[in-house]
Each structure stands twice: as structure tokens, then as C-alpha cells.
Amino acid sequence: MSKAEALKPPTGRKRQRITIADVAKQAGVATMTASRALNRPEMVSDELRTRVLQAAEELNYIPDRAAGGLASGAGLALPVLVPTLHHSVYVQILEGLEETLPEAGYQLLLGSTEYSREKEEKLVEVFLGWRPSGIILSGIDHSERTTRLLRAAGVPVVEIMDLAEPEQTGLPLDLNIGFSHYRVGEAVVDYLAGCGYRQIASAGTLTELDPRSVRRIQGFQNALRRRGLPHHLIGRSDRPSSLAVGRDLLSGLLAEHPTMDAVFFANDELAAGALFECQRRGIEVPAHLAIMGFSDEEIASHLNPALTTVRIPRREMGRLAADLLLARLGGQLGPQAPIDVGFDIVQRATTRSLPRELQERV
Amino acid sequence: MSKAEALKPPTGRKRQRITIADVAKQAGVATMTASRALNRPEMVSDELRTRVLQAAEELNYIPDRAAGGLASGAGLALPVLVPTLHHSVYVQILEGLEETLPEAGYQLLLGSTEYSREKEEKLVEVFLGWRPSGIILSGIDHSERTTRLLRAAGVPVVEIMDLAEPEQTGLPLDLNIGFSHYRVGEAVVDYLAGCGYRQIASAGTLTELDPRSVRRIQGFQNALRRRGLPHHLIGRSDRPSSLAVGRDLLSGLLAEHPTMDAVFFANDELAAGALFECQRRGIEVPAHLAIMGFSDEEIASHLNPALTTVRIPRREMGRLAADLLLARLGGQLGPQAPIDVGFDIVQRATTRSLPRELQERV
DNA sequence: CTGAAAGCGCTAACAA
DNA sequence: TTGTTAGCGCTTTCAG
Numbered sequence A, B: 001m002s003k004a005e006a007l008k009p010p011t012g013r014k015r016q017r018i019t020i021a022d023v024a025k026q027a028g029v030a031t032m033t034a035s036r037a038l039n040r041p042e043m044v045s046d047e048l049r050t051r052v053l054q055a056a057e058e059l060n061y062i063p064d065r066a067a068g069g070l071a072s073g074a075g076l077a078l079p080v081l082v083p084t085l086h087h088s089v090y091v092q093i094l095e096g097l098e099e100t101l102p103e104a105g106y107q108l109l110l111g112s113t114e115y116s117r118e119k120e121e122k123l124v125e126v127f128l129g130w131r132p133s134g135i136i137l138s139g140i141d142h143s144e145r146t147t148r149l150l151r152a153a154g155v156p157v158v159e160i161m162d163l164a165e166p167e168q169t170g171l172p173l174d175l176n177i178g179f180s181h182y183r184v185g186e187a188v189v190d191y192l193a194g195c196g197y198r199q200i201a202s203a204g205t206l207t208e209l210d211p212r213s214v215r216r217i218q219g220f221q222n223a224l225r226r227r228g229l230p231h232h233l234i235g236r237s238d239r240p241s242s243l244a245v246g247r248d249l250l251s252g253l254l255a256e257h258p259t260m261d262a263v264f265f266a267n268d269e270l271a272a273g274a275l276f277e278c279q280r281r282g283i284e285v286p287a288h289l290a291i292m293g294f295s296d297e298e299i300a301s302h303l304n305p306a307l308t309t310v311r312i313p314r315r316e317m318g319r320l321a322a323d324l325l326l327a328r329l330g331g332q333l334g335p336q337a338p339i340d341v342g343f344d345i346v347q348r349a350t351t352r353s354l355p356r357e358l359q360e361r362v
Numbered sequence C: 001c002t003g004a005a006a007g008c009g010c011t012a013a014c015a016a
Numbered sequence D: 001t002t003g004t005t006a007g008c009g010c011t012t013t014c015a016g
Helices: A003-007 A020-027 A031-039 A046-058 A065-072 A088-098 A117-128 A144-153 A181-194 A211-226 A243-256 A268-281 A298-302 A314-329 A356-361 B003-007 B020-027 B031-039 B046-058 B065-072 B088-098 B117-128 B144-153 B181-194 B211-226 B243-256 B268-281 B298-302 B314-329 B356-361
Strands: A077-082 A107-112 A135-138 A157-160 A175-178 A200-205 A234-237 A262-265 A290-292 A309-311 A344-346 B077-082 B107-112 B135-138 B157-160 B175-178 B200-205 B234-237 B262-265 B290-292 B309-311 B344-346
Touching: A020 A031, A020 A046, A031 A046, A065 B065, A077 A088, A077 A117, A088 A107, A088 A314, A107 A117, A107 B107, A117 A135, A117 A144, A157 A314, A175 A314, A181 A200, A181 A211, A181 A262, A181 A290, A181 A309, A181 A344, A200 A211, A200 A243, A200 A268, A234 A243, A243 A262, A243 A268, A243 B298, A262 A268, A268 A290, A268 A298, A268 B298, A298 B243, A298 B268, B020 B031, B020 B046, B031 B046, B077 B088, B077 B117, B088 B107, B088 B314, B107 B117, B117 B135, B117 B144, B157 B314, B175 B314, B181 B200, B181 B211, B181 B262, B181 B290, B181 B309, B181 B344, B200 B211, B200 B243, B200 B268, B234 B243, B243 B262, B243 B268, B262 B268, B268 B290, B268 B298
Parallel strands: A077 A107, A077 A135, A135 A157, A157 A175, A200 A234, A200 A262, A262 A290, B077 B107, B077 B135, B135 B157, B157 B175, B200 B234, B200 B262, B262 B290
Antiparallel strands: A309 A344, B309 B344
């Protein structure tokens, strides 16, 4: 009748989970002792510990995390929501997170929102059911319900890849590490205008698709306006970004604004696509047209000509997010002001070089 | 003293999880009724169901999956192990999986092994602790312990991206969907030799890094041997693949084998890097050198000249894996022979075109 | 240092 | 249709 009876030979038809009770029985100790031997070895005598460990090994015992978490009240899961895995930016942020979090015993649960608040809301709801110790979100724009659920759950939240400004009341939700997309837009205009470009276009995906891209464009347009430059040269696609969309965006822009002399794309992939299209059309870059990307993916430096773009510290953002979260989970960290990790313009060959006297402004 | 006392106002300092008991109390029903109203609505009267649902909404109740799984014995997690997220191949496989699995109530747990069996083993161990309903692995090469743990756990396993051949005894572990890398290697030689190339090199990362790449090279070398062509033109790097490594590989190969006329790279990223290097050096492709990639990522068709490569049905593989797993979990599927999804050579512009009379062989 | 009892939040099984 | 009881596998008390 004993449950442990059928476990030795895996011959039996019925799958019998091996529990810590089985291990304890095999080692001839109490369940609790087995638990301690496994989790707090220093609290158990050498002899018993050895016996337990050996029994566990023999039985291929694997602790049930769900049961453990339930009993201890501890959360073990750490959901990370990113908009997409197609941009290496997010993959690298994940790498930053994975450097420390798994070691600390947390399980990263990955979800991709596809830039949709509704999908984000769904994912948050699902993940909250996994007793998360915390949660990492991309961006600071969430649905009202997402915010409410998160608040109600009372889990630490880290928002990355965007920066809550002081005037945005109620933001951030909790911890926040990122940079100002608005200022990226401004800086790009400063840079391109400094290089002497005057007909500067922006191109990206539909505004609803990415609020951060929208904020970049706001900064971009305001900076143009301040300089008295035209700011109506806008290319938009309703498809998710890809090289093909980059080509199409460029073609459309060229048709509509034949006089434009520079384009700022919402990411390097679009910019690379545009560059390929220029190659095919025989448009000389940067002599006839300047192209600028955003995020500095690996391809940027390998393109011919190499792509001028904006570098953002993704891995660092991931690492920092992990560190902050760990500190907060350890109870060593209270409320915290948003952390700005900044960005840099990487000048390469798809733009004319900036005159000497302006170099340091970048 | 009642536990539910402190829950209404979130003012209290102490975080009080809202449980189904709280919902039941608020709705004035038994816990079990609340559970049924939430999970099997049809078993509860309209009135009570409405009351329960409303209470749940008001309290922002989120069911605890760990507790639910524990009680019902059901597994809710579905780990997916991929070697890396840097190749879009794996991202697309994930998309294929995500089309159906989450809807069916499963939570995908993502782990990346970085092409390491040790890391894979660790991940399997961790994930097995999450009561997985099944598990999806990349490739058919696993450590002895991984195999043992998986067998002991008795969970359905799907191995993707490679195909177990009949002569490989003990393989696959369970379900298997993929294609033969060995035959890819052969087909590439058939194709390149058919185009008239004679000094054909292969280039990729170190053999330990990717057993599937090794198998491709085996097929490649055997096919060369059969044709009496030299098969010692091999470029290897110990760094994970990237555009930069592709360039270096090409440079190294060029220095060692000045007479080579074609190179087959282990993936499109390496091939793209090599192509960029050719552009920089002014080497004409395919006039002076043919370049061929593997996996047909988006960039392949946009490069100038566009890259000849091997297309593999990744999204389909993901979808199929999901379907099979679902069928197995539903008990409608017994042991199953490996499923070959095949591959195609996509002829583009980095290789001379194949003579007419050979076209259909590809 | 070791053990026994209680219970985490939920649902299967049974009873009403 | 609804409620009660027991227990999933583990760890937290609290005793020895």
C-alpha cells in the first residue's frame, strides 16, 4: 500500500512522482530532515546529509517548485515582458537579466507583447498567477487594468527601456531604468542639422505600435520646429518592422519628398533595409541622402557604408534592472527615482561628418 | 481574527494575498463553488456564477497557478529549450509554438542553452521542478543525465530542429520533428558542384558548439569525397557566430586557400558577414567567389547580391511540435516515428545559377 | 540536530 | 446544483 513501493522499478505503468517523502524514507529519516539536508545542509549532521543526498540522487529526485513555493510563500518566478524578440535589443536585455537572476534562484518567464497593451495586460494577468517575486516590463505605457492588477498584487515592478519624466504623474509604477526617447529625438535633429541637413524625415511604424517611437518623434519634431526646419516629412508603415518595410518606407518617402536629404529610422533594421534599397537604386549615401538608425545593432557597423545610429546600453539596462530588483527583493531598497542610463550617437558613414566645432555637442 | 478581515483596504502594511476563499466569502458561497464558477462555469447556477465572477473582479482576484496545479496534479508549464535567441530561426520557432500552446492553457518557459549540453542539463533539471506537462528540446544530442532525468520524469518530450535516423539507436527520446542536417550537407555539395564549383570550403563555429552543424559538414565532406573533390577547406571559429566572425572566417579562408571558389557557411549571419567583407575587399560575388548560407533569414534576400541559402520550415516546425504535443497530452497520440519536414535550397545571386538540366535535382 | 504537526491555495471526490 | 472533506508536495513552526 505504501506509496514508495512502486517507485524503484520504472516498470510500472503508472507514473509515480518521486517526492521528498520518498527520499526521506529511502534515507531512513523524517521528511523534514530530508528537506533540510537539501536546502539548508548546514543544519543537518554530516551523516544524515550524505544519506539524504545519496537517496535523492538515486531516485532522480527533483523538488517540486510549485509545492515549495506554496509552502514557503516565496515567489520563484520573475516574468519579463518585452515587445518582441525580433530585435536583438531585447535579446541582449534578456542576457543582461540572465547574468544574475537565475543564479539567485529566480526563474525568468518570458512573454512578448508584440507592442500591444492588450496582450501585455493578458500576460500580466497570467504571470501574476505564477506567484512572481517581481515583474519586469518594457516601457512605461500600460493599460489601466494592468496598472491596477500590478498595484493590487503588490509585487515589485521594474520598467525598462523608457524613462518616466517628473511631470508624468503617477509614473513610474515602481522601479524604472531607461532613457528619454524624447531627448533621443532632439539629439538626432541636433546632430543631423549640425551636419548641415535641412530636409530631415523620420520613418517608422504606426504610432500606436510603439509609444517610445512616438516620443522620439515628438522630440524630433519639436527640435525641428525650434530650428525653423520643416517637420512634415514622415514615413509610416502599419506592418511590424523588417528590412522589407525599411525599403518600402524609403521608396515612399523618396516619392513624396524628392528633396529630402536625411532620414531618421525608428530602428536599425528599417535603416538597413533602406540602405539596401539605396544600393539597389544607386542612390549614394551619404552624398545624396543621409540615413540614420536607432539602437546600434551589430549589423550597423558592418553595412557598407556603416550606419550612423544611436547606441543604447541594453545589456547594462538588463544588468541594472536585475541588480535593483534583487536589492528590492532583499529588502534593501525602498522607493527609487527613475534611473537614466542615457544614450550616444554613434557617428559612422551614412551621414556626413559633423563639423569639428560641433563634435563635442554630440 | 478572520484572515479576510484586512483585505478590503489596501492600506494595511502587510501584503495579503487574495485567495479564492476571499472571493467565495464575498460572494457568500462555498470555496468550491467559487472554484467551479471560475473554472467550469456550466456547473454553477447563473446567479451564483455572476456573484462569484463579480466578487473576483472587485477583489482583483488572480488564481494561484502553483496551488491549482498542485491540487489538480496537472502540469501547466511547457519548457522550451533553444540554443540561442540570437538567430531568428529560434525566435520564429517560438512564434510557431506560441500560436497554439498558450491558448491551450500552457505556459511556455524559455531557456537558452548556448549550445552547451551542460547548460541544457541544468535547465532541464530546473524546469522539471515546475511540473511540466511536456518539454521541447532543440536537437537530439543530450547529456546522459539529461536523458535519464527526462526518462525518469516521464514527461512527453519533443525534439526539434534535427532528425533521428533509424540507425541511431535509442533516439529519439520521444517525439521528433526536424530535418536531416547530413542531407543538407550533401545537397549543398550537389548544388555547388552542379554549378561548376570545385574548390568548395565550409565555414562555421567549433564542432563542439553545434552538433547539427557537424552533421551538415559530415554530409558535405562525404559528398565531396564521392565526387573526388578536395574536402580539406575548412574554416572554424571558436567564437559564437556573428557578422564579425563571418568576416574573419572569410579572411582566414582566403589567406589559406586562395584558389577556393565557393564557401558554405553554417548560417546566414556568417554568410552575410562574409559578403560584407567581400564588398569591402572588392571581391566579386559570385564571379570570383560563391557564398552560400544556411537557414534563410530575412536578410538573405536583401543583401546585394542576394544570398543563396537553405530554407528550413521553422514556423511550421514550431506549429507541428505544438500540435503533436497537444495531441499527446490529450492522450490521442502514442509513439510516433520522427517526422521529416525537409528543406529547400533557395537559389539567389551569390552563386552562379545551376545549369538548366540540373535544376530539378535541387 | 531531528521530528511531528499544521497549512500554503487550490481542486478531486464524495455527500447532501 | 452546492457544500464538505481531504490532500497535492513542500516548508514553517514548534517540540524534543
